[in-house]
Amino acid sequence: GDSVTQMEGPVTLSEEAFLTINCTYTATGYPSLFWYVQYPGEGLQLLLKATKADDKGSNKGFEATYRKETTSFHLEKGSVQVSDSAVYFCALGQGGKLIFGQGTELSVKP
């Protein structure tokens, strides 16, 4: 069945460091891909999305490119801030449903 695999956390970075969180997927057909973020004590918020191959989603300095050839949707940010500390979830949308990865906790230290 369809699935999403994310790199395990926690990931700890210093402020202004470069961030990459890897995400790969297995799916039939042509899913949409999403990154959601969950701040402490809150629900999930959509960070960015891409609906077809080679699309790049971007928001708040975060980017991810839908790579069909490598079945990947890695999340990147050039310079993280303390306020980016949260749990990040990669997800694929197929048949009206979202299938999530297990989440990657990011901690950014000043």
Next chain:
Amino acid sequence: ETGVTQTPRHLVMGMTNKKSLKCEQHLGHNAMYWYKQSAKKPLELMFVYSLEERVENNSVPSRFSPECPNSSHLFLHLHTLQPEDSALYLCASSQDFGQGNEQFFGPGTRLTVL
């Protein structure tokens, strides 16, 4: 109120209690979802409603019973739960039930079963 709201935010119940979780969306969406979020596990989709009809039921135990009286409200009725049901229960909505539709999440209800 805006977005997706959930009440209560925290709930502690015994295994013999009956309680209900409430979700309300103020976005004019047609689809609503219940998810279970347990520590160190991916979110688990429990139920999906589209235009007030259930379209997905992912082998959820019968001690969880959903209700969608209209397109803005979704309930999760709980009875005779087990300690392993303790988790964060998230409600979400989307414009329609279909691929590529962004889901908007509520803040969740933190449930503890004693």
